Amino acid sequence: MKISEEMFEVIKLTHKFTKEPWTSIFGITYTGYCHKVVCEMPKLSRRKAEALLRKDIKKVENYINKLLQGKSIPQNHFDAMCGLAYDIGNKAFKNSMFFKYYNKGLLEDAGSRIIVWSYIKNELSLAMQYRRTIDYHIYTKADYNIKRK
Numbered sequence: 001m002k003i004s005e006e007m008f009e010v011i012k013l014t015h016k017f018t019k020e021p022w023t024s025i026f027g028i029t030y031t032g033y034c035h036k037v038v039c040e041m042p043k044l045s046r047r048k049a050e051a052l053l054r055k056d057i058k059k060v061e062n063y064i065n066k067l068l069q070g071k072s073i074p075q076n077h078f079d080a081m082c083g084l085a086y087d088i089g090n091k092a093f094k095n096s097m098f099f100k101y102y103n104k105g106l107l108e109d110a111g112s113r114i115i116v117w118s119y120i121k122n123e124l125s126l127a128m129q130y131r132r133t134i135d136y137h138i139y140t141k142a143d144y145n146i147k148r149k
Helices: 005-014 046-068 075-088 090-094 097-103 107-112 126-141
Strands: 017-023 029-033
Touching: 005 046, 005 075, 005 126, 017 046, 029 046, 046 075, 046 090, 075 090, 075 097, 075 126, 090 097, 097 107, 107 126
Parallel strands: none
Antiparallel strands: 017 029
């Protein structure tokens, strides 16, 4: 499966765009649309940042498809999974109660675990809480309409 263009736009709208790298209060450095910086990077245009985001999302898609092992799921579920995994990382996603419940077919229980991922290093992140609320609405209602913050 592939992420929908609607979800790609949601991720773009809900992640801070920056031309230059910046470091969060948690010590993580980002650039573009929250691309984690592991080495020095030049200033980015929006076009280059979007291309970088598409590469990052492709990695997330491939990982989730591997985890799903060919299982057919609704597009909105896949999109919400991609949004969550993009923010928390593939390993955390794989080990999450959300994914464990989803694999067992406990879809409502899985949905209730999305909002749990609103914390970074045990501190509530309002940005993460906002994005998890959007992921929850996409997962439960296929509602991609968001209000910009």
